[in-house]
Amino acid sequence: MVSKLQVPLTVAAYKSDVHNDWCPGCGDFGILQALQQALAELGLPPWETMVFGGIGCSGKVFNYMACYGVHTLHGRVLPFAMGAKLANPDLEVIAVGGDGDGYGIGAGHFVHAGRRNVDMAYIVLNNEVYGLTKGQASPTLDRGQQTKSLPLPNINDGIKPLALALVTGYTWIGRSYAFDGKHLKEMIKQAIEHKGMALLDIIQPCPTYNDLHTAEWFNKKVKEEEKSVSKLVTVEELKHDGVIKDPTNRDEVFEKQRKAFDLIQYRGERIPIGVFYQIKLPTYIERMQSQVPMLKKYSPVRIPYADANHLPTTDLTDAFEEITF
Amino acid sequence: MKNELTIGIGGAAGDGVASAGNTLAQSMARLGLYVYAYNSYQSVIRGGHSYLRLRISAQKPLNHGNQINGLVALNQDTLNRHLPELLAGGICIYNNDKLKPEKAPPGVQLCPLPIYELAGSTALPVMQNTVAIGALIQLMGLEFQALESVFQNVFAKKPQVVAINVSAAKAGFDYALKHFKPFSEKLYKTNNRLALVTGNELLGMGAAVAGCKFYVAYPMSPASGVLHWMAPHAKELGICVRQVEDEISVINMAIGAAHMGVRSICATSGGGFALMTEALGMAGIIETPVVAINVMRGGPSTGLPTKTEQADLNQAIGASQGDYPRIIMAPISISDCFVSVQEAFNFAEQFQCPVIILSELLLSEGNETVNVEFLEQEIKIERGELITPENSTMGKTYLRYLDTPSGVSPRAIPGTPDHLYVSATDEHDEDGVIISDVYTDPVIRKKMADKRARKMQGILQKISKPSLEGSNEAEVTIIGWGSTWGVIKEAAEQLTQEGIKTNHLHFKYLVPFHVKEVLDILKKSKKTVIVEMNQSGQFARHLSAETGFRAHAHIRKYDGEPYEPKHIINGIKQILSQGKEIVEVLSTEPGWRTPHPPGPGVFTQAARIN
Structure with missing residues (x-):
């Protein structure tokens, strides 16, 4: 784990003065700020924090932060970030991408990342459109919907990313909203602190291309049992506790998975936000360490392999014995 | 005998x-x-x-x-x-x-x-x-x-x-x-004292000696042998060995790990390499050292999964969009696989760019005995310019992509305090911040593209120049690359014994290319013949593109079976006696009978006739 600083950091420590080119009113601003606040409150030193970005508006989050960052390829933020985390588990790894990036072109990696439980946070900025390429339908846009760039309504069903995460093994699954700064910051902190693979899907209105699900749309009250209520509702209000107390208790696990699945799917008038599911399982690094004990002693980046004269020190005696007769 | x-x-x-x-x-x-x-x-x-x-x-x-x-x-x-x-x-x-x-x-x-x-x-x-x-x-x-x-x-x-x-x-x-x-x-x-090894095992062993601590793979013949060596040795050697969902994930994980300072490598064959190419360009622009092995098999597409061919040169040269510095090398023998992979890591780190090793089924799955002393040789591990506590720029502004005369910028490994930087796959300035979307700046763009391109000059100084084997005064010069070194060498020696004085120019390093040195040799050659294992003459075109030199004749084979000395000897004789420009060789000696049952279409037609 990363050493926590004694002196609390300020949000400013994570801010860079790089010009920001997101559209005015973009949900990404709220997410960037919440991420910087979360990191500061967690006291994670910027040089031991790595933010990886995919491609798209969301992929630029790293660019506006002061920490180590990598802009990866479209759809490949997860494998890049996982490779980095496995190579140096001492760093705090956060991957940030969009819905097209992660659930479309990167869907294969998204599924397999769930099977591994690498200790990292994956934050997806979900706006149902491909913003940077002028508003085409993303994999999360529902069937029948027609955002303003579409000449005809969408005939694909929308993917349910949190349900997909649930069946592929993500061990922390949550949803938040770009303009609910307080809730969002708490969700980001939890996703980072979770020991394992966390998926935080953030509803992020795109003011330029998503004219259906705008900030105003999310702010509108809805009717429930004759009462006027907010559209976004926390899982706590819905009396859902998705945290598994005993991971070896199959009944508890199945029951909470089933409840989480129901809640994730439920998107009638109200949209639940919060933690749908959490389970504590061995991380990928712990699984590897149990098979390769040397990785417990050293992270791959620190295993010595050369002497002071730069000559190799790896001992292949045993391997040579296998091939000599 | x-x-x-x-x-x-x-x-x-x-x-x-x-x-x-x-x-x-x-x-x-x-x-x-x-x-x-x-x-x-x-x-x-x-x-x-x-x-x-x-x-x-x-x-x-x-x-x-x-x-x-x-x-x-x-x-x-x-x-x-x-x-x-x-x-x-x-x-x-x-x-x-x-x-x-x-x-x-x-x-x-x-x-x-x-x-x-x-x-x-x-x-x-x-x-x-x-x-x-x-x-x-x-x-x-x-x-x-x-x-x-x-x-x-x-x-x-x-x-x-x-x-x-x-x-x-x-x-x-x-x-x-x-x-x-x-x-x-x-x-x-x-x-x-002999050891019996395959090229794939030597690629694994060479990587291990070079300090490789990260190996990711997706199964693909004939490269799986590297994974099969790495996986059982991971424990004793402390290597993080993982099999993941596809080759796109493989190369991105490998680059992610390499970015953190680990020596990282992956191996695949042509189809998997095709999936890896976009990420190789990423390694080029974010200047992360990584080694990718393509163990070539017969193509295109699924092609000949269990047969050998040298037809991925074009793919390696053209891997990924845009221009970026890269090194392409093709081991010339099974034992050379051991050395090649160690060199590849050194070059990758010294020049902070991807290195592509074009191995081949023939080398990777073929068995050869090598002297144990050969395996015990120690090749120096060269990590290139790294920011260490001694040369730390602490207190000054650190520019990860500093524009230097060599094109190589000292690399800080993430985790180092006071050297924060971002690496972008978009074009970026010396600090790594992207310039592509709002402030695309022609001057910065050119500066950074030139900086990266300059590395090729440094690489050319490091890699050894091709040299002529055999007599300078020869009637025929055979030109080859990669796996065919041994078979051409024997053919050239035998032709010389038979009175046709033949020498041999062989290429291990394909990119960058020693244009002047190669031209100096070829200009003095009387009759030049390129021997390669593909249909279209990919190396002949590469040589011509780099030097403008066109060989007099070509011997080509793309039937899946490797060359035998006699194929080359007969080919040279046909070229000399009949003035042929291209000799295509087929392994059709007695014994090569391959009856195939008819496909479903044939069967249906036959059934209809009956």
Whole structure:
């Protein structure tokens, strides 16, 4: 784990003065700020924090932060970030991408990342459109919907990313909203602190291309049992506790998975936000360490392999014995 | 003959061709005899034709030779196909209880073995292999002890299995002494300390010695052998070895790990390499050192999964969009795989760019004996310019992509305090911040593209220049690249012996290219012939693109089978005597019969006619 600083950091420590080119009113601003606040409150030193970005508006989050960052390829933020985390588990790894990036072109990696439980946070900025390429339908846009760039309504069903995460093994699954700064910051902190693979899907209105699900749309009250209520509702209000107390208790696990699945799917008038599911399982690094004990002693980046004269020190005696007769 | 024997072992896949071949090869290695083995197998678990050719000699053979002296036939098909290939003085060993040979060529001795009698009627079918190898060792004039100790080594944990095998092999050994005449060519043991290895194993071992701590893979023939070496050695060597969902994930994980300072490598074949290409360009622009191995097989598409070809040069040269510095190297022999991968890591880190190794099925899955001393050599590990506590720029502004005369910028490994930077796959300035979307700046763009491109000059200084092998005064200069070094060398030597003075220019490093040095050599050459294993002459075009030089003639082969010296010798003779410009070689000697059942379309038509 990363050493926590004694002196609390300020949000400013994570801010860079790089010009920001997101559209005015973009949900990404709220997410960037919440991420910087979360990191500061967690006291994670910027040089031991790595933010990886995919491609798209969301992929630029790293660019506006002061920490180590990598802009990866479209759809490949997860494998890049996982490779980095496995190579140096001492760093705090956060991957940030969009819905097209992660659930479309990167869907294969998204599924397999769930099977591994690498200790990292994956934050997806979900706006149902491909913003940077002028508003085409993303994999999360529902069937029948027609955002303003579409000449005809969408005939694909929308993917349910949190349900997909649930069946592929993500061990922390949550949803938040770009303009609910307080809730969002708490969700980001939890996703980072979770020991394992966390998926935080953030509803992020795109003011330029998503004219259906705008900030105003999310702010509108809805009717429930004759009462006027907010559209976004926390899982706590819905009396859902998705945290598994005993991971070896199959009944508890199945029951909470089933409840989480129901809640994730439920998107009638109200949209639940919060933690749908959490389970504590061995991380990928712990699984590897149990098979390769040397990785417990050293992270791959620190295993010595050369002497002071730069000559190799790896001992292949045993391997040579296998091939000599 | 020069104290060497070439043995063919053939059977259906599942008959134990490979294990019989291994037993023989290991016995030879134990006796200090060099082996070069080529396995012409097919992508089926059982059935299909599998044929292994082992060339055995006290001098290191550089290829699998032209023809066989001995044949061990494990099924009728092998007997029918390969018996006609045997040279006079040759020997054919087969199971007399099951197989019936056609007429043997003149001077070939048929050696039927009564397997049931020798191994016992209850013996497993694979025991026929053991009996046959026992008989073969006898006829080669070698001592039984070597074979016995191989069984002891292979079945170390199963003394009963050792006993059964030793007794079956001894029965064959003794039977052959009584009933057959030995080869007139005798082999003698030497004091060489030899190891028997495949190119894939050497790629794995070389990577391990070089300090590789991260290996990711997706299974693909013929590159899986690297994974199969890495996985069981991960524990003792402390290597993070993972199999992941696809080659896109493979290369992105490898680059992610490399970005953190780990020496990271991955291996695949052409199809997987195609999936990796976008990320190689990423390694180019974010200047992360990574090594990607493409073990070439016959293409395009699924192509020939179990056959060899050199047809991915274009793909490697054109891998990924845009211009970026890269190194492409092709090991020239099985043993060179060991050195190549160590060099590749050094180059990758010194120049902070991707290195592509073009290996080939022939090298990667072929077996060769190498001197143990060769494997014990120590190649210096060079990590290039890294920010360390000593040269830390603490307090000053750190520019990860500093524009330097060499194009190489000192690299801080993430985790280093006070050297924060971002790396962008978009074009970026020296600080790594992207310039592409709002402030695309032509001056910065050009500066950064030029900075990266300058690395190629430095690389060219580091890689060794191609040099001519053989006499400077030659009638013919054969030009080759990669795996064909050994077979061309032998062909050139034999042509010279026959009075056609031939020399040889061979390329291991393909990108960047020593234009001036190569032109200096080729301008003096009288008749230049490019030998390569592809249909369109990919290297010929590369040479022409780099130097403007066009060779006089070409020998090409793309039928899946590797060159034998005779193919090249005959090709050169045809070029000289008939003035041919392109000679296309086909392995169609007696024995290469491959009947195929008709496809469904043919079947339907036939059914309709009936």
